[in-house]
Amino acid sequence: SQTIHQWPATLVQPVGSPLSLECTVEGTSNPNLYWYRQAAGRGLQLLFYSVGIGQISSEVPQNLSASRPQDRQFILSSKKLLLSDSGFYLCAWSVRVGNYGYTFGSGTRLTVV
Amino acid sequence: DQQVKQNSPSLSVQEGRISILNCDYTNSMFDYFLWYKKYPAEGPTFLISISSIKDKNEDGRFTVFLNKSAKHLSLHIVPSQPGDSAVYFCAASDGTPLVFGKGTRLSVIA
Numbered sequence: 743s744q745t746i747h748q749w750p751a752t753l754v755q756p757v758g759s760p761l762s763l764e765c766t767v768e769g770t771s772n773p774n775l776y777w778y779r780q781a782a783g784r785g786l787q788l789l790f791y792s793v794g795i796g797q798i799s800s801e802v803p804q805n806l807s808a809s810r811p812q813d814r815q816f817i818l819s820s821k822k823l824l825l826s827d828s829g830f831y832l833c834a835w836s837v838r839v840g841n842y843g844y845t846f847g848s849g850t851r852l853t854v855v
Numbered sequence: 856d857q858q859v860k861q862n863s864p865s866l867s868v869q870e871g872r873i874s875i876l877n878c879d880y881t882n883s884m885f886d887y888f889l890w891y892k893k894y895p896a897e898g899p900t901f902l903i904s905i906s907s908i909k910d911k912n913e914d915g916r917f918t919v920f921l922n923k924s925a926k927h928l929s930l931h932i933v934p935s936q937p938g939d940s941a942v943y944f945c946a947a948s949d950g951t952p953l954v955f956g957k958g959t960r961l962s963v964i965a
Contacts, residue, residue, distance in 0.1 A: 776952060785861075786899070786944060788952050840948040840950035841887035843904060844901075846899050848898050
């Protein structure tokens with residue numbers, strides 16, 4: 743069966759520090775991968791998605807970047823965190839990009855102080 | 856511009872009664888709709904979906920209704936149970952990545 747792992751669960755980082763969140767999927771090949779963010783008072787906002795190694799689509803211009811160095815690994819990064827980067831970050835995977843349900847990881851609560 | 860709207864931030868329902876969660880969308884190209892349930896500090900979990908070729912889909916206590924002309928869908932939970940207390944997200948797709956609403960917090964009161 744397929745599983746998705748996301749870590750860390752909680753992170754408190756100072757403004758201006760770097761960020762690296764990792765997500766891995768097991769039990770499937772060539773998954774479509776996604777990073778969403780849930781900020782206070784807002785819904786789930788799509789940040790990045792990837793349909794293959796090295797292929798990244800950015801949905802929202804911001805202080806973050808994503809990379810997919812391996813088929814089942816998706817990394818969310820920032821060189822310098824802002825206060826506005828605080829939120830709940832969710833990784834997800836799916837067999838197809840559209841018209842298909844996504845399976846989400848357990849999320850990372852990021853607080854920038 | 857919000858393409859998927861959940862206009863009720865919260866809803867309280869008594870245990871055993873029906874919960875109705877609503878969702879409106881603006882993109883007429885959306886042809887697949889889903890509902891997710893989310894507990895605090897956890898990722899959302901898939902509940903039920905519906906294709907635009909249908910107007911109703913049922914799975915146990917959960918039923919989703921789709922009204923394409925009104926660009927409206929709803930999730931009915933009957934009977935509501937305390938364990939249903941969570942945030943419910945509506946999502947839609949036109950073949951591109953899922954677009955989510957802001958969510959509705961459902962509280963089922965025993």
